[in-house]
Amino acid sequence: MSEMRAVLYDRYGPPEALYEGTLPKPVAGSGEVLVRVHATSVNGGELSGRAGKLKLVTGRKFPQRTCVDIAGEIAEVGPSVSHLAVGDRVWGATPRGTFGAAAEFVAVPPRQLSFAPEGVDLVRAAALPIVGTTAITALRDKIGLRSGERLLVRGAAGGVGSVAVQLGQALGAHVTALAGAKALDLVRELGADEAHDYRTSGPTALGPFDAVLDTVGTELDAYRGLLSPGGRMVSIAFDADRPLSWLGFILLSTLHGSRRVRAFSGNPTHELFADLAAYVEKGAIQPVIDTVHPLSGVGEAHRAMEAGGVRGKHVIQVV
Structure with missing residues (x-):
């Protein structure tokens, strides 16, 4: 089985707990697609998760993974998926309560994705889904x-x-x-x-x-x-x-x-991602990016966000 690079942590703690490791490359199961992740970004809840403030949700099983935003292209289409094809540019997020977009590949149901907006490269697009x-x-x-x-x-x-x-x-x-x-x-x-x-x-x-x-x-x-x-x-x-x-x-x-x-618990799916893409294509919304980091720089992004003064998003470029 081939492997992929992914960001992991083996304990709750400071940003230094994050590291780049390897995991088995996932495959697209029935009703799933495999996305080659071009970029993801860091959201505030992921800092709380890494610090151990959300243990009731994240549990105590390690290693754990991070990031939910997805911007990439379809690498594999599983059985029972008909409206997406290999090579399609997509964006979205991992299902609610799950992490793992800080990796070279992620397998998700198509309802978690829409076509990425035209005219915006996938690294910049990764700043927007969530x-x-x-x-x-x-x-x-x-x-x-x-x-x-x-x-x-x-x-x-x-x-x-x-x-x-x-x-x-x-x-x-x-x-x-x-x-x-x-x-x-x-x-x-x-x-x-x-x-x-x-x-x-x-x-x-x-x-x-x-x-x-x-x-x-x-x-x-x-x-x-x-x-x-x-x-x-x-x-x-x-x-x-x-x-x-x-x-x-x-x-x-x-x-x-x-x-x-x-208040609400966000659980965006295809329709919302498609609505967001339409706003972007009309020019009503544009990504605002503070810094683009490599995959190994997720910890640096966490430190910068905890220090405050962030302008927009910290994006993680994978490809």
Whole structure:
């Protein structure tokens, strides 16, 4: 059996726990396709997983793998798959609750993929699958953002935030972005009508808003207070050290008052990836990349993200 390169870790711990090793190359089973991964990217939840903060989900069996974003081409088509062919350019993600895209190959069901957007190379495309579909779900599907509404994006320079600024503009909203001082020019370039340094512009200096997208997970009550009557807020981040406190706040907000806070567990499949590709092909959304690392540089990407100040995504080039 042939082998492939993959990023692994044998213990929970710091970024240094990550290393490039080898695993048996997978094959496409019935109802699966084998994707040759050109690139993947690092998402925030993977840092918590590696650090051991999500043990109830990730368990204690090692070695463990990392990354979920997929951008590549079909290398093999399993039985019962008819609409994809070898050589097709695709993007998507591993199924919910699984990791392993930081590898040369990954076998997934076709529902986890769509055709990659035309006009964007696969390394750049890898910055978008999870953060892009998260932004679409949050703003379009959960908030129901409408043209002319006032949107606040908190954490606007990060992976989800940088897409949300662009999508908010595409949906016709007036977008206010909160980001670090060094990223204010970036979020303005992405389409923010207003950009504020989160260190000097707290919630008391802002508002009101029809919609708030929070990617930080702290001070939720204060930012909820910025909502106009009937306003909607989605929080996609939580304090991994205090998950019950975050969950309790979300639940209480749905029971009391008109300013409701929503959360969701992302599980994007074919339709969402196809919708995202359409936004990219129209020019409404573009990848925002901080740094491109080799496969052996996943640990470096984790360290950079934990240090803060990220602008967009850290991408891992495999091919």
